Amino acid sequence: MAVTDSGGTESARTPAKKPNRLFKNLTAKLASVPMILTAIVVFIGCTGWTIYHSFTKSRLLPAPDKWVGLDQYERLWSTRRWLVSIENLAIYGICSLVLSLVIGFTLAALLDRKIRGESVFRTIFLYPFALSFIVTGLVWQWVLNPDFGIQSVVQRWGWESFTFDPLNNADIVIYGILIAGIWQGSGFIMVIMLAGLRGIDEDIWKATRVEGIPVWKTYIVVIIPMMRPVFVTALVLIAAGIIKVYDLVVAQTSGGPGISSEVPAKYVIEKMFQSQNLGQGFAASTMMLVSVLVVLIPWAYLEFGGKRRD
Amino acid sequence: MTDATANKGVTPRGAKPRRRLSPTNIMLYGTLFVASVYYLLPLYVMIVTSLKGMPEIRLGNVFSPPVEVTFEPWVKAWAEACTGINCDGLSRGFWNSVQILVPSVVISIAIASVNGYALSLWKFKGSEVFFTILIFGAFIPYQVMIYPIVILLREAGDVLSAMTGTKIRLMGSVWGLVIVHTIFGMPILTLLFRNYFASVPEELFKAARVDGAGFWGIYFRIMLPMALPIFVVAMILQVTGIWNDFLFGVIFTKPETYPMTVQLNNIVNSVQGVKEYNVNMAATLLTGLVPLIIYFASGKLFVRGIAAGAVKG
Amino acid sequence: MTNVTVKDLTLEFGAVRVLDKLNLEIEEGEFLVLLGASGCGKSTLLNCIAGLLDITDGEIHIGGRNVTWEEPSERGIGMVFQSYALYPQMTVEGNLSFGLKNAKVPKPEIAERVARAAEILQIEPLLKRKPAALSGGQRQRVAIGRALVRDVDVFLFDEPLSNLDAKLRADLRVELKLLHQRLQNTMIYVTHDQVEAMTLADRIAIMRGGVVQQIASPAEVYNRPSNKYVAGFIGSPTINFFEGDIAEGGVEFATADTKMPLTGYEASQGALSARPAWLGIRPESVITGTDVDTQPFTTEITVELFEAMGADTLVYTTLAGTPFRFRMSGQARVAAGDTLRIGFDPAQGSLFDKTTEERL
Known part of the structure; x- marks a missing residue:
């Protein structure tokens, strides 16, 4: 252990003091104030505020002192409109999840087959994602218009009995919204899937070709399992989007016919800002948060559980 | 780690197809073609409808091209269409949107880029905790936070009025909406910038510190010039996102300051008067034009932007 | 200063x-x-x-x-x-x-x-x-x-x-x-x-x-x-280590089957005492050819493998039960299986305590 002895250094000045921890990186801390405020005041504070007030008797004004326990939730779950909203969200959610993943992956896999004009196809599939839900809803409202849209065109071609009027039929209206939602968002899933496919080592393809495994089987047995993280990401993104569905319904059907295409997000906004029933709005939005957590917590657990992030 | 996935999407993989007209190829291109029809149809319908007169629309079918091309619906949508009592067309919403868009984009990107820079290069105790809250916050439905924000903005406006002695309203004004866009754009933008700055070699940062540059010196002189592409990505992300926003617009502004999307919805879904489908479609196209132009003009960068939003930090 | x-x-x-x-x-x-x-x-x-x-x-x-x-x-x-x-x-x-x-x-x-x-x-x-x-x-x-x-x-x-x-x-x-x-x-x-x-x-x-x-x-x-x-970190190719014991009085280093004289070893502190130790011999300190007999320790080895690198040749063999490498001139002609007579001075090597691994 050859170490020099530490005696006998000449210090002209008194040793500098160790700076206070609080003032270390002070500029960085000051510059992060907007982020810190957003995280604490908005994301934690406002969320907590809403959850708290969902247990109160708030109506026109927030009433923090009028504690009513779970009353608002009981009322919420016995409101037909809320139940319809939940049912719609469930149908829309499941279908949209499955269809987005299937369509997104299929298109990505097709584009990954060394085809001509890949960028043209990609541009076509993705452009709706640049459009707002309002524009999406209004276009599909017109395309699905029973008097002028697809239905009338097919009927005029001679198939008189053809009916396809989702927007006027309370039983299937949610599928009409689904068509528009998929149209808007599936290109995005395709982009994610394509990036995932391109991330797979070319040698994998060479190996399966050498072993004579057919292409379709390679996708199912080798590629899709390898892309598990990409699928999980896509799943979380689609799920987070589904719960927020609001503008699409507002533009395409305004919740109609009747209340048959209502969704939870719309219920919340209307209770808060139109029908002056804040308590219901808070309870309903808290339910939305709960459903997000149901998706998010298992995902976060799978993703980050066990290993600590640096 | 964010951009790697997007950048890989350049060269196609997989086995090379052998013959041009093999059954596999017919299937392949056939499927892609059918899919393209589904994606293109609405755009096509929008365009042809907006160029037809109302009589032609009532008689013809939505898919047939216009017999007589007219731009009148476009003019009407821009300058005359009515929402409630206002009949000055979508132009009002367009300019409102521009007024909302410019400060929102500038401020949200300025703040988020500094956040991302501080988070990647000037970590301090607790910075990662705030960042984690921020990222998880991105998944909280807006509906949960929106009402308290309305109250906060109202109160903040009152406090500012009292302090300055002039009447300042944040709620219902463009500035309130700018704050809201800045807040809700923060998670994704901060993530974008943090990941970018984290990929900058650490030694560059150390060299600048040895050279005596401080927090702002390194940000403006070293990092900012390097990060221009990521600023463009962030701008694309924000311009499209803010332009397309409906929820915040409808809640945080009032009819005179409604952004274009809100006004569009009010025009098209208005229950009064005869439905003018051609005007409606022209208005819809006009509203979609800004993000569409950005999309077609930016190409790969747009893909990079949305992919950046997709991959978690 | x-x-x-x-x-x-x-x-x-x-x-x-x-x-x-x-x-x-x-x-x-x-x-x-x-x-x-x-x-x-x-x-x-x-x-x-x-x-x-x-x-x-x-x-x-x-x-x-x-x-x-x-x-x-x-x-x-x-x-x-x-x-x-x-x-x-x-x-x-x-x-x-x-x-x-x-x-x-x-x-x-x-x-x-x-x-x-x-x-x-x-x-x-x-x-x-x-x-x-x-x-x-x-x-x-x-x-x-x-x-x-x-x-x-x-x-x-x-x-x-x-x-x-x-x-x-x-x-x-x-x-x-x-x-x-x-x-x-x-x-x-x-x-x-x-x-x-x-x-x-x-x-x-x-x-x-x-x-x-x-x-x-x-x-x-x-x-x-x-x-x-x-010792192991410095030098390329790396030093050879023998495991063994220092004899009483520090006169000799003994592995299971070989004895190497330590006369003239400069101990870092006092004199060498009997204890288990490592002996490190650098590949460069091995002598071959006519001068071998001037060395305090000589032996015969069998070439197991050699790497001719132009300037010098590296020979792999086994000595005293451990793998041993040494350097020869690049012009030396050897082949696997050859028997060679080599010599070196163990006292010019380095001795380390078996447990503390410190220099002795």
Whole structure:
């Protein structure tokens, strides 16, 4: 252990003091104030505020002192409109999840087959994602218009009995919204899937070709399992989007016919800002948060559980 | 780690197809073609409808091209269409949107880029905790936070009025909406910038510190010039996102300051008067034009932007 | 005169103690190399001296000043990095003058200093170019220039040649040596390359696990390694170790089947006493041919494998039950299966205690 002895250094000045921890990186801390405020005041504070007030008797004004326990939730779950909203969200959610993943992956896999004009196809599939839900809803409202849209065109071609009027039929209206939602968002899933496919080592393809495994089987047995993280990401993104569905319904059907295409997000906004029933709005939005957590917590657990992030 | 996935999407993989007209190829291109029809149809319908007169629309079918091309619906949508009592067309919403868009984009990107820079290069105790809250916050439905924000903005406006002695309203004004866009754009933008700055070699940062540059010196002189592409990505992300926003617009502004999307919805879904489908479609196209132009003009960068939003930090 | 002093330096990342009460004194004008395998804490130590890492405990003095809590730019140091770390959007000139501008040095003086550094490093024609337009060697010269213009007494190098190819590395090594001779600055140089360390250093500090194992001149480190780790780390091909016992009186080293005389061994403390030990013999110290019989220890071995590398030939064999390598002239003709007579002087080797692995 050859170490020099530490005696006998000449210090002209008194040793500098160790700076206070609080003032270390002070500029960085000051510059992060907007982020810190957003995280604490908005994301934690406002969320907590809403959850708290969902247990109160708030109506026109927030009433923090009028504690009513779970009353608002009981009322919420016995409101037909809320139940319809939940049912719609469930149908829309499941279908949209499955269809987005299937369509997104299929298109990505097709584009990954060394085809001509890949960028043209990609541009076509993705452009709706640049459009707002309002524009999406209004276009599909017109395309699905029973008097002028697809239905009338097919009927005029001679198939008189053809009916396809989702927007006027309370039983299937949610599928009409689904068509528009998929149209808007599936290109995005395709982009994610394509990036995932391109991330797979070319040698994998060479190996399966050498072993004579057919292409379709390679996708199912080798590629899709390898892309598990990409699928999980896509799943979380689609799920987070589904719960927020609001503008699409507002533009395409305004919740109609009747209340048959209502969704939870719309219920919340209307209770808060139109029908002056804040308590219901808070309870309903808290339910939305709960459903997000149901998706998010298992995902976060799978993703980050066990290993600590640096 | 964010951009790697997007950048890989350049060269196609997989086995090379052998013959041009093999059954596999017919299937392949056939499927892609059918899919393209589904994606293109609405755009096509929008365009042809907006160029037809109302009589032609009532008689013809939505898919047939216009017999007589007219731009009148476009003019009407821009300058005359009515929402409630206002009949000055979508132009009002367009300019409102521009007024909302410019400060929102500038401020949200300025703040988020500094956040991302501080988070990647000037970590301090607790910075990662705030960042984690921020990222998880991105998944909280807006509906949960929106009402308290309305109250906060109202109160903040009152406090500012009292302090300055002039009447300042944040709620219902463009500035309130700018704050809201800045807040809700923060998670994704901060993530974008943090990941970018984290990929900058650490030694560059150390060299600048040895050279005596401080927090702002390194940000403006070293990092900012390097990060221009990521600023463009962030701008694309924000311009499209803010332009397309409906929820915040409808809640945080009032009819005179409604952004274009809100006004569009009010025009098209208005229950009064005869439905003018051609005007409606022209208005819809006009509203979609800004993000569409950005999309077609930016190409790969747009893909990079949305992919950046997709991959978690 | 001492120029850089590190006193009881301790650095913790969370619960991990990366550097533990480390002490180091560097003389003015000295070229000190911090050498060690990756993860040994050598770069961390350099970053602490530069002020780029906040230390947990201890003191750092540079030029007689306690700079423990001063900003990197105030410490009177210049630093050169492995990845060059040139600012990509600035020209070479901008890179060189950035620090001086931050320090508010008057413009004429900046120009003068940049010109001088450019002249020393022969990069005048490159001043208006951007780093992207430079070759690796040119970039590293600019990076050195950036430290040079700062007009400081202490230069810190963090593996500056590791990103260059072998030939350029050798060239720049020579240039660095010349630069040091010309400027006579204190230089602290981190590397994992022992050739760089041996050729450049006045003294080498070999680190392992955040602890300095030995700090001495290159010759001393090579000939008298302070412990078994240093012996194994320095030298290529690596040293051969025999496991055995020192006989009573220190006259002999005995493995299971071989006895080697130790007459003349210079023990580091007192006389050798009987104990289990390691004997390290460098591959270069083995003699073959006609002079074999002059050696205190001779034996016959069978060539198992050989690597002819032109200048010399490396022979693999087994001696005293352990694999053994030694170096022969490149002109030597050997083949696998040949029997050779070799000899060496075990007393010129190094003995290490079996358990503490310290030099005896």
